[in-house]
Amino acid sequence: MALKQTEEFRREAVRIVLSSGLPRARVAADLGIGKSTLSHWISQYRSSDLTATVSETQMDLARENERLRLENRVLREERDILKKATQFFASQKT
Template structure:
């Protein structure tokens, strides 16, 4: 059974893909959609007006930057957890 996404979800996915600085593969994986689906939506909506009112544009950019930073910090935390487990299991 195919999943149907709302128009709002599609537009937000396109906006994130075009403005986040992340690869399309990463954005698609994060959103739980296929890369080809995201590419199709981007080509479909590229000419559509997906802009955000100027006062909110800075907030949108900052939000995306913080999401990326948060993702990196989570990955670093997981690496440190694994390293801690590894070294704790080593006999001295």
């Protein structure tokens, strides 16, 4: 007898597939469900607000990545300036 999954379980399974980048077959196996069942759930929820939530999450991640790239660039520039200053002052002592 097949166990009927809760609505929350189905939505979470779809969210995992859409946001993780993992293959459907792997997610289905990890969750103990069939790949065709998971594919059916995905097509069922694609038109719902779940895909909008995933898209918003992806946009948030993209913005955070861009912020971190900028921060890394600034930190690298500051590090390079400090290296040059250290070399300059070290050469002044001799």
